Amino acid sequence: MIEIENVRKSFGPLExxxxxxxxxxxxxxxxxxxxxxxxxxxxxTCINGLEPIDSGRILVDGxxxxxxxxxxxxxxxxxxIVFQQWNAFPHLTVVENVMLAQVKVLxxxxxxxxxxxxRQLKHVGLSDKxxxxxxxxxxxxxxRMAIARALAMSPDYMLFDEVTSALDPQLVGEVLxxxxxxxxxxxxxxxxxxxxxxxxxxxxxxxxxxxxVMAEIAPPEELFGAPKDPELRKFLAAxx
Amino acid sequence: xxxxALTANDLIFLAKGAGMTLIVTGISVLLGTIxxxxxxxxxxxxxxxxxxxxxxxxxxFRSIPLLIQLVLANAFVTTxxxxxxxxxxxxxxxxxxxxxxxxxxxxxxxxxxVPTTLRRAARSLGMTWGQDMRSIVLPLxxxxxxxxxxxxxxxxxxxxxxxxxxxxxxxxxxxxxLITRLQEPLFLLMICGLFYFxxxxxxxxxxxxxxxxxxxx
Ligand SMILES: Nc1ncnc2c1ncn2[C@@H]1O[C@H](COP(=O)(O)OP(=O)(O)O)[C@@H](O)[C@H]1O
Ligand SMILES: [Mg+2]
Numbered sequence: 370m371i372e373i374e375n376v377r378k379s380f381g382p383l384e385x386x387x388x389x390x391x392x393x394x395x396x397x398x399x400x401x402x403x404x405x406x407x408x409x410x411x412x413x414t415c416i417n418g419l420e421p422i423d424s425g426r427i428l429v430d431g432x433x434x435x436x437x438x439x440x441x442x443x444x445x446x447x448x449x450i451v452f453q454q455w456n457a458f459p460h461l462t463v464v465e466n467v468m469l470a471q472v473k474v475l476x477x478x479x480x481x482x483x484x485x486x487x488r489q490l491k492h493v494g495l496s497d498k499x500x501x502x503x504x505x506x507x508x509x510x511x512x513r514m515a516i517a518r519a520l521a522m523s524p525d526y527m528l529f530d531e532v533t534s535a536l537d538p539q540l541v542g543e544v545l546x547x548x549x550x551x552x553x554x555x556x557x558x559x560x561x562x563x564x565x566x567x568x569x570x571x572x573x574x575x576x577x578x579x580x581x582v583m584a585e586i587a588p589p590e591e592l593f594g595a596p597k598d599p600e601l602r603k604f605l606a607a608x609x
Numbered sequence: 610x611x612x613x614a615l616t617a618n619d620l621i622f623l624a625k626g627a628g629m630t631l632i633v634t635g636i637s638v639l640l641g642t643i644x645x646x647x648x649x650x651x652x653x654x655x656x657x658x659x660x661x662x663x664x665x666x667x668x669x670f671r672s673i674p675l676l677i678q679l680v681l682a683n684a685f686v687t688t689x690x691x692x693x694x695x696x697x698x699x700x701x702x703x704x705x706x707x708x709x710x711x712x713x714x715x716x717x718x719x720x721x722x723v724p725t726t727l728r729r730a731a732r733s734l735g736m737t738w739g740q741d742m743r744s745i746v747l748p749l750x751x752x753x754x755x756x757x758x759x760x761x762x763x764x765x766x767x768x769x770x771x772x773x774x775x776x777x778x779x780x781x782x783x784x785x786x787l788i789t790r791l792q793e794p795l796f797l798l799m800i801c802g803l804f805y806f807x808x809x810x811x812x813x814x815x816x817x818x819x820x821x822x823x824x825x826x
Contacts, residue, residue: 414729419733445732446735454726456724456729458744460749460823470734474735522735
């Protein structure tokens with residue numbers, strides 16, 4: 370369970386998160402929508418402790434992320450994250466990309482790590498690219514590799530930050546299919562996305578962020594069918 | 610091809626000079642690179658404000674001509690501090706610091722060339738700062754920094770000629786000694802240049818070889 374309690378966060382004078390309260394249950398798929406700059410990415414990077422917070426707290430399985438005593442490197446094994454920008458390690462082949470953290474962080478043997486990497490890469494449909502360098506992959510393939518790399522750490526939670534936003538339109542589908550597959554397998558997920566159709570299909574709940582505030586959160590039928598927040602209505606009207 | 614008074618012994622004398630050039634350069638590049646990596650990582654890690662004192666000192670090493678540094682350091686260590694250390698030690702010390710000042714810049718540039726998004730991805734996978742530095746930053750920064758580092762190493766080899774000022778007889782000084790004796794400057798300088806080339810060429814080629822090996826295609 371991820372519990373976010375009254376989290377505030379500023380970059381200099383700019384308050385980016387203005388008291389966020391949110392709980393994500395095990396097995397839940399939450400999608401987060403909202404305009405650019407509304408604090409969605411910042412929230413995700415706070416959840417895995419990449420960014421500090423100013424006040425409030427975030428608990429992952431009861432462990433306070435920003436407590437001084439928390440071993441962040443250990444906590445992050447539970448939380449996979451895939452970013453909007455492709456970030457394959459360019460000096461490693463696809464299979465090495467997926468093996469690296471398994472060996473370094475989980476101390477798996479090379480053989481174990483490779484077997485797991487092959488399994489995860491097969492899962493996301495990259496079996497034929499194992500020994501290729503990332504520069505030879507399309508954007509969609511790079512994103513699927515990044516998903517496999519995160520999954521190989523056996524995380525309990527997956528955070529996705531607009532993973533299709535930097536892709537050519539014809540490549541968006543294959544990545545969304547991978548996310549759908551994960552959702553159907555019961556992975557606990559927070560997906561920041563601009564794909565409204567996808568959000569409608571896979572989400573248990575959808576949250577709308579507006580200027581650092583979570584303005585509305587509801588199951589998709591309700592949020593898309595009968596939006597209450599005026600900014601959300603505007604946002605939905607604009608994206609249709 | 611033409612008459613020369615150069616004997617085999619003279620050639621051995623030159624080769625010894627070349628050996629000295631190689632040793633002084635090797636020690637200085639090795640120590641300078643290790644120090645340069647420490648300084649460069651430190652500067653990157655603490656940011657420009659906290660690194661300012663170090664940056665200032667390194668800038669001094671980069672802006673004062675090496676010849677002056679050698680003379681002053683030698684005078685300071687032997688006369689002021691009264692240490693009885695050889696010109697060779699002074700030469701290696703000064704040249705190492707001189708190398709480290711340039712190397713620190715190269716290292717910092719190399720680290721900065723690694724996209725923060727990659728480093729965040731590594732940390733997100735639970736990798737520690739050290740694991741990120743070793744497995745991601747080091748290999749990627751090395752690829753970017755290598756050409757400049759090769760240039761630095763070759764430059765230090767040529768600059769090492771200046772250590773004659775602290776009584777170290779390296780290749781160029783050996784050549785001058787022979788020129789004074791044999792009065793065949795052009796021929797001797799040609800041989801001297803040949804020696805420099807033989808030492809430098811493998812280093813220059815090493816760069817090309819590594820770049821090709823790393824080009825991931
Ligand atoms: N590292 C940072 N330093 C300063 N400002 C930042 C930083 N990261 C994000 N911001 C600012 O915080 C606001 C929210 O950013 P972000 O969380 O990326 O929004 P979103 O993902 O919803 O588009 C933006 O105005 C952005 O410019
Ligand atoms: Mg964002």
